[in-house]
Amino acid sequence: MTPFKLTDEFLAEIELLMDSQKDLEIKSLLEDLHYADIAEIVNEFKEEKGTYLIKLLDSDKTSDILIELDEDVREAILNNLSSKEIAEELEELDTDDAADIVGELPREIVEEVISEIEDREHAKDIVDLLRYDENSAGGLMAKELVKVNENWNVLTCVKEMRAQAENVTRVHSIYVVDDEEMLIGRLSLKDLLTTSTKAPIKDVYIPKVDRVNVNEKPEEVAKIMSKY
Known part of the structure; x- marks a missing residue:
């Protein structure tokens, strides 16, 4: 398999499709790409278009994309998602990655996001991890085993x-x-x-x-x- 190489031409094609709201064509273009490659693409766009791509794709893929994004890009995109949308992303992640994202959220919406997670056991595990100092083994571990x-x-x-x-x-x-x-x-x-x-x-x-x-x-x- 040939490694993905991001080009200006590819970015321009994606941007044109977004401007034309050709969502099915965008999905088809990104379908076989690894989530890390899509994260590289999202990192190149401004907040509005990065959010457009995240909202367009399914949570089982975008959750991994969010983890791979540059921190400032991820923060900007999360600010554009509702508490329910963020919760849907967290449901797809292992608890360690989910806790990392929750730790970056504004304090005033954390409780709301946690309450929107349908899997209550998963939500509890995320909250448990948030109790540990991020610079400790507890702050790094996942609860899945x-x-x-x-x-x-x-x-x-x-x-x-x-x-x-x-x-x-x-x-x-x-x-x-x-x-x-x-x-x-x-x-x-x-x-x-x-x-x-x-x-x-x-x-x-x-x-x-x-x-x-x-x-x-x-x-x-x-x-x-x-x-x-």
């Missing part, structure tokens, strides 16, 4: 993992917790696939987990990640 109970067998574990994974964008690890929801280890997918479906997870999981405290500074988190 896949976790299994040590007392489940492998078959139950796989079924639960499938259900949970639907709401997780990136699955890097499978975490194991006890009945008190305390982290006690992690799962190797290889071990999971090669073990009897009747075997209990407590006989399969790896008890060692590298972890950090939510109040840890990002620099220290980076050192630990780099080492392990």
Whole structure:
């Protein structure tokens, strides 16, 4: 696949289509582009036309575009969106990215935006993250994860993992917790696939987990990640 290269000609074509309100043609032109490429395009336009593109495209794509935008461009566009429109964008994002956007909003509309999020569990997770200092591990983390109970067998574990994974964008690890929801280890997918479906997870999981405290500074988190 050839990397996208933004040209003056392409920008002029998009602008002409916007001026002519040819929305279907714009959508067709942008359909196969990566969200980072579309963010590059939006960064080149003034506030009004950048907002036009964001409102034109579907939230499942524009939410990622917003995260990639230059901060001042994103701020200007968010100022042109209603609380409901912002909430729709947040619904599509992982909690860490959603919390970053909420943190940039004027204080007077934050509560209104949160109240417009239909998924109340997602809204609660975003609010939880906002309580942490942005310059800490808690301020950087996402609440989405896949976790299994040590007392489940492998078959139950796989079924639960499938259900949970639907709401997780990136699955890097499978975490194991006890009945008190305390982290006690992690799962190797290889071990999971090669073990009897009747075997209990407590006989399969790896008890060692590298972890950090939510109040840890990002620099220290980076050192630990780099080492392990």
